[in-house]
Amino acid sequence: MIAEKFKDVFGSPPVTTLFTPGRVNLIGEHTDYNGGMVLPTAIDLGVTIALNPRKDGQVRILSDKFETLAERSLSDSAVDHWSDYIVGAVIYANKAGLLKGGADIAVETTLPFGAGLSSSAAVIVCILKVGRKLSGRDISDTDIAVLARRVENEFIGMPCGIMDQMAVAIARSGQALTLDTESLKFDLVDLPADYHMAVVHSGQFRQLSEGRYKIRKEECDVIKKFLERDDICRITDVEYASLSSLPDHIQRRAKHCMTDHRRTVEAAKLVANEDLQAFGKLMIESHASQRDDFEISLPLVDRLVEDAVKSGALGARQTGGGFGGCIVACVQKDKLEGWKADLLSRHPDAFYVC
Numbered sequence: 439m440i441a442e443k444f445k446d447v448f449g450s451p452p453v454t455t456l457f458t459p460g461r462v463n464l465i466g467e468h469t470d471y472n473g474g475m476v477l478p479t480a481i482d483l484g485v486t487i488a489l490n491p492r493k494d495g496q497v498r499i500l501s502d503k504f505e506t507l508a509e510r511s512l513s514d515s516a517v518d519h520w521s522d523y524i525v526g527a528v529i530y531a532n533k534a535g536l537l538k539g540g541a542d543i544a545v546e547t548t549l550p551f552g553a554g555l556s557s558s559a560a561v562i563v564c565i566l567k568v569g570r571k572l573s574g575r576d577i578s579d580t581d582i583a584v585l586a587r588r589v590e591n592e593f594i595g596m597p598c599g600i601m602d603q604m605a606v607a608i609a610r611s612g613q614a615l616t617l618d619t620e621s622l623k624f625d626l627v628d629l630p631a632d633y634h635m636a637v638v639h640s641g642q643f644r645q646l647s648e649g650r651y652k653i654r655k656e657e658c659d660v661i662k663k664f665l666e667r668d669d670i671c672r673i674t675d676v677e678y679a680s681l682s683s684l685p686d687h688i689q690r691r692a693k694h695c696m697t698d699h700r701r702t703v704e705a706a707k708l709v710a711n712e713d714l715q716a717f718g719k720l721m722i723e724s725h726a727s728q729r730d731d732f733e734i735s736l737p738l739v740d741r742l743v744e745d746a747v748k749s750g751a752l753g754a755r756q757t758g759g760g761f762g763g764c765i766v767a768c769v770q771k772d773k774l775e776g777w778k779a780d781l782l783s784r785h786p787d788a789f790y791v792c
């Protein structure tokens with residue numbers, strides 16, 4: 439499909455096409471820029487890129503989600519357009535010697551935007567991996583992820599952590615990626631086969647660049663400055679108590695970072711031991727922490743999470759940057775269909791993603 443469309447528009451078939459999955463984070467939210475652990479997994483939906491390198495500096499982009507062809511160049515800055523992520527990836531691929539010049543690119547995506555499933559990280563990582571394939575350069579998936587994060591931080595201006603890029607570059611569906619965001623050491627752990635990590639969209643779309651993510655990051659910076667350390671997820675109870683002179687909401691941000699990191703360390707062990715009952719409880723606690731301490735949930739999402747559990751999930755929580763988007767729920771596979779029907783009948787605006 440994508441190759442035919444590419445040929446129709448650009449006149450010749452793409453030299454290469456590549457798929458990169460989206461991700462869902464199972465637990466450990468907003469810990470990835472605070473030195474903590476995260477536990478994402480890849481989902482079956484994702485992004486496919488078809489690409490032909492160009493010798494000049496032009497970047498022409500075709501998307502299955504937008505009608506008009508975007509015509510950009512290697513000297514561009516971000517202009518708040520959907521094609522920014524793609525042109526940014528091509529510019530950084532050039533910086534790293536993965537591409538030499540511009541490109542004709544077609545993008546096809548099965549990921550809903552604004553869902554917290556890392557569509558932007560998937561697009562960027564996919565283009566960098568295409569560049570690696572074409573150049574034959576020996577660059578690791580971790581280095582690809584680090585470069586992809588720079589596209590977001592430096593080119594787009596989104597101050598995100600490293601989780602999404604590492605997840606989409608490395609994780610596989612059916613396995614959880616236990617990632618230490620400080621050292622970038624990771625492991626892949628099989629998810630128990632009898633359970634499904636179901637992703638349900640709340641119907642509330644969001645954009646991280648709206649600025650609320652940035653505000654949380656700045657609040658964490660206050661804690662970092664006060665404690666003179668960047669890994670605020672790893673503070674002890676005593677260090678946490680030493681924050682008592684800071685405003686109440688800042689103390690609660692620290693509490694979320696500290697407790698969600700601890701829950702994630704514990705959750706990784708529970709997944710490895712196939713104890714999903716206890717894992718589900720941690721998901722519920724993690725959601726409460728996002729709601730009460732980090733304050734990144736919405737009442738509508740809280741109700742969806744509560745009802746997901748009432749309908750039979752072992753646990754559920756909002757996933758991703760927050761303020762809407764998707765929830766993830768741990769559901770026994772043989773109960774999945776009934777669970778889905780029950781939950782969606784109570785939430786007509788929500789929809790099942792995967």
Ligand code: GLA
Pocket residue numbers: 463466467468469470471554598599600601602758759760
């Ligand atoms: C977004 C960011 C990630 C991470 C999550 C919250 O997905 O891109 O780096 O901070 O939010 O866990």
